[in-house]
Amino acid sequence: xxxxxxxxxxxxxxxxxxxxxxxxxxxxxxxxxxxxxxxxxxxxxxxxxxxxxxxxxxxxxxxxxxxxxxxxxxxxxxxxxxxxxxxxxxxxxxxxxxxxxxxxxxxxxxxxxxxxxxxxxxxxxxxxxxxxxxxxxxxxxxxxxxxxxxxxxxxxxxxxxxxxxxxxxxxxxxxxxxxxxxxxxxxxxxxxxxxxxxxxxxxxxxxxxxxxxxxxxxxxxxxxxxxxxxxxxxxxxxxxxxxxxxxxxxxxxxxxxxxxxxxxxxxxxxxxxxxxxxxxxxxxxxxxxxxxxxxxxxxxxxxxxxxxxxxxxxxxxxxxxxxxxxxxxxxxxxxxxxxxxxxxxxxxxx
Amino acid sequence: xxxxxxxxxxxxxxxxxxxxxxxxxxxxxxxxxxxxxxxxxxxxxxxxxxxxxxxxxxxxxxxxxxxxxxxxxxxxxxxxxxxxxxxxxxxxxxxxxxxxxxxxxxxxxxxxxxxxxxxxxxxxxxxxxxxxxxxxxxxxxxxxxxxxxxxxxxxxxxxxxxxxxxxxxxxxxxxxxxxxxxxxxxxxxxxxxxxxxxxxxxxxxxxxxxxxxxxxxxxxxxxxxxxxxxxxxxxxxxxxxxxxxxxxxxxxxxxxxxxxxxxxxxxxxxxxxxxxxxxxxxxxxxxxxxxxxxxxxxxxxxxxxxxxxxxxxxxxxxxxxxxxxxxxxxxxxxxxxxxxxxxxxxxxxx
DNA sequence: CCTAACAGAGAAAGCGCTTACCGAGCAGGC
DNA sequence: GCCTGCTCGGTAAGCGCTTTCTCTGTTAGG
Numbered sequence: 197x198x199x200x201x202x203x204x205x206x207x208x209x210x211x212x213x214x215x216x217x218x219x220x221x222x223x224x225x226x227x228x229x230x231x232x233x234x235x236x237x238x239x240x241x242x243x244x245x246x247x248x249x250x251x252x253x254x255x256x257x258x259x260x261x262x263x264x265x266x267x268x269x270x271x272x273x274x275x276x277x278x279x280x281x282x283x284x285x286x287x288x289x290x291x292x293x294x295x296x297x298x299x300x301x302x303x304x305x306x307x308x309x310x311x312x313x314x315x316x317x318x319x320x321x322x323x324x325x326x327x328x329x330x331x332x333x334x335x336x337x338x339x340x341x342x343x344x345x346x347x348x349x350x351x352x353x354x355x356x357x358x359x360x361x362x363x364x365x366x367x368x369x370x371x372x373x374x375x376x377x378x379x380x381x382x383x384x385x386x387x388x389x390x391x392x393x394x395x396x397x398x399x400x401x402x403x404x405x406x407x408x409x410x411x412x413x414x415x416x417x418x419x420x421x422x423x424x425x426x427x428x429x430x431x432x433x434x435x436x437x438x439x440x441x442x443x444x445x446x447x448x449x450x451x452x453x454x455x456x457x458x459x460x461x462x463x464x465x466x467x468x469x470x471x472x473x474x475x476x477x478x479x480x481x482x483x484x485x486x487x488x489x490x491x492x493x494x495x496x497x498x499x500x501x502x503x504x505x506x507x508x509x510x511x512x513x514x515x516x517x518x519x520x521x522x523x524x525x526x527x528x529x530x531x532x533x534x535x536x537x538x539x540x541x542x543x544x545x546x
Numbered sequence: 547x548x549x550x551x552x553x554x555x556x557x558x559x560x561x562x563x564x565x566x567x568x569x570x571x572x573x574x575x576x577x578x579x580x581x582x583x584x585x586x587x588x589x590x591x592x593x594x595x596x597x598x599x600x601x602x603x604x605x606x607x608x609x610x611x612x613x614x615x616x617x618x619x620x621x622x623x624x625x626x627x628x629x630x631x632x633x634x635x636x637x638x639x640x641x642x643x644x645x646x647x648x649x650x651x652x653x654x655x656x657x658x659x660x661x662x663x664x665x666x667x668x669x670x671x672x673x674x675x676x677x678x679x680x681x682x683x684x685x686x687x688x689x690x691x692x693x694x695x696x697x698x699x700x701x702x703x704x705x706x707x708x709x710x711x712x713x714x715x716x717x718x719x720x721x722x723x724x725x726x727x728x729x730x731x732x733x734x735x736x737x738x739x740x741x742x743x744x745x746x747x748x749x750x751x752x753x754x755x756x757x758x759x760x761x762x763x764x765x766x767x768x769x770x771x772x773x774x775x776x777x778x779x780x781x782x783x784x785x786x787x788x789x790x791x792x793x794x795x796x797x798x799x800x801x802x803x804x805x806x807x808x809x810x811x812x813x814x815x816x817x818x819x820x821x822x823x824x825x826x827x828x829x830x831x832x833x834x835x836x837x838x839x840x841x842x843x844x845x846x847x848x849x850x851x852x853x854x855x856x857x858x859x860x861x862x863x864x865x866x867x868x869x870x871x872x873x874x875x876x877x878x879x880x881x882x883x884x885x886x887x888x889x890x891x892x893x894x895x896x
Numbered sequence: 897c898c899t900a901a902c903a904g905a906g907a908a909a910g911c912g913c914t915t916a917c918c919g920a921g922c923a924g925g926c
Numbered sequence: 927g928c929c930t931g932c933t934c935g936g937t938a939a940g941c942g943c944t945t946t947c948t949c950t951g952t953t954a955g956g
Contacts, residue, residue: 205700254668256912258605280630304734350555493843606942
């Protein structure tokens with residue numbers, strides 16, 4: 197495959213020459229400028245651009261204007277439906293505003309997250325959205341925050357998804373409340389012996405769900421013994437192994453709550469492999485309401501989050517274009533996104 | 547949240563001044579330049595950059611160098627596991643090469659695809675990867691191709707995923723062959739009365755799978771009547787409705803093949819809702835081997851594609867960094883990615 | 897010692913675009 | 927009819943970088 201002649205793309209200069217006008221006029225005609233341009237001229241320029249197949253070089257435009265149209269999105273794992281749904285929301289919202297989104301994945305690795313943030317800053321994005329970030333306890337937390345703070349100092353906007361990360365904007369998910377409601381609903385269904393597959397300890401979101409769940413149980417006077425909690429890594433396999441661990445410990449459990457659906461799916465599989473029927477044998481519940489859980493058997497009880505909306509709002513929060521769509525936006529303090537407990541076959545009444 | 551003073555980010559100029567060297571030296575020290583720089587100077591510059599929290603402005607660098615480090619990825623729907631897995635592959639491979647990826651979604655809409663390609667060109671990406679594109683029959687096809695051709699003329703590289711799109715590079719998936727093998731395997735299992743939920747007619751990938759499947763059946767002397775083929779849109783709901791349609795037509799079917807797993811999941815659900823047990827009643831098979839299908843009941847028979855690898859290779863194909871990883875790379879003609887029929891519970895022996 | 901050859905720092909000219917600023921042309925007012 | 931005041935092209939100065947080219951300071955060879 198020998199490199200073809202490869203002329204470089206037409207520049208504004210070429211367009212101006214082709215149209216027989218000045219560079220300035222060409223620029224004004226093509227990119228929405230405040231200044232008016234004689235319609236006849238504009239026409240000529242547009243046609244010339246057409247003819248040459250010209251597209252504005254966004255990079256050059258960015259350096260000239262000193263601002264870009266890029267949104268950077270950091271997710272832990274794009275193949276995870278939780279994140280890909282959020283990404284869909286961000287991308288759609290961004291496109292509507294003529295913004296372009298750059299995605300990077302951090303693989304749930306703190307060091308990599310930090311490196312990625314740094315690298316992404318080179319793009320001078322208008323907005324940086326962090327989903328699935330660990331903002332708790334890690335040695336890197338401070339570095340991350342200072343990196344982000346400096347990003348905001350230089351005119352960027354950051355928004356977090358899920359856990360509160362003041363002073364940065366956040367699309368707050370009421371993880372604690374959602375889990376609490378779920379616990380209450382399950383207790384009311386008659387479950388008593390709970391175990392939970394928690395997430396990584398350093399992830400606030402995971403921790404909140406765990407704590408909220410315990411709170412809900414407490415309201416019904418049900419304790420959650422520490423040995424009934426195993427920590428896993430948010431993956432299906434993690435959930436699978438977590439369930440095995442629980443089973444091996446021989447505890448008398450009638451419901452397993454996994455703090456995300458992906459792990460819950462693993463739990464269902466582990467139970468089945470151990471000869472226990474999920475649902476009728478041991479109840480299973482998850483969190484997120486990813487599409488899959490409606491299709492497995494039994495369908496999973498979970499807590500629904502409007503993931504795509506979450507992505508949308510994360511962007512709007514940053515661009516300030518949050519036209520009010522029903523979700524109360526009480527000034528500064530962002531109201532959490534409402535979640536909803538969805539009871540399905542995996543948790544029949546006891 | 548009043549806008550803070552918002553100083554602009556440190557520039558190379560600032561760094562140079564801070565380090566007491568010239569702009570040129572600063573540039574050379576920070577970004578791998580061919581020219582050598584006295585180590586003592588380099589040190590000073592690096593430290594100064596550190597101190598100022600400087601990160602190279604990639605945009606400015608791009609305009610100066612005349613080339614970017616961006617990869618543009620177009621997918622039909624990022625929330626679809628097929629695409630998000632591919633995206634994961636692309637992103638990982640790109641990160642390894644220090645490239646940044648921009649994702650746009652086209653929503654399976656031709657006009658939008660074309661617009662998106664145009665918009666993305668403004669970013670002057672090094673590479674443009676198209677997955678799930680319609681390259682057949684649409685009125686826009688020619689426009690798309692000419693847009694892409696012109697992109698390549700100006701130094702870009704495009705690579706397609708799935709269907710051959712000569713003269714552009716392609717990560718060829720042997721859709722026809724994979725479907726043929728699947729059909730053969732199913733026929734050998736004893737199935738005789740087939741129906742298929744095909745994809746949109748204008749999508750080559752969908753069409754190939756349909757045709758390959760028919761070929762496989764033909765090898766066993768089994769016909770596939772046109773009324774046994776319904777077209778749907780690659781979504782779960784599409785699959786659901788397709789199956790309903792088939793059922794309503796009252797055909798005597800013992801196996802439904804949906805040309806992608808997402809629709810197959812819909813089929814399973816539709817059958818169940820109609821009181822027919824998927825597997826023991828009517829067999830179901832899909833294509834892609836997305837994670838979900840292993841977890842539903844019955845687990846779905848399907849054709850496995852190493853999706854992440856596909857994404858990886860799409861990038862490598864374009865950047866020319868295809869270190870040989872076992873997949874034969876016979877010079878120009880790209881060998882198709884090998885697929886594998888995976889028989890599971892949804893197609894028990896008859 | 898002197899000259900040739902070579903490093904390697906710095907000055908400056910771009911890269912493709914935006915945007916003051918300038919100035920020509922024209923309309924209207926007195 | 928002359929002046930004021932618009933309107934709207936064009937000129938040119940950047941934006942933050944890279945890179946060529948110039949030029950000085952060293953080193954080495956004779």
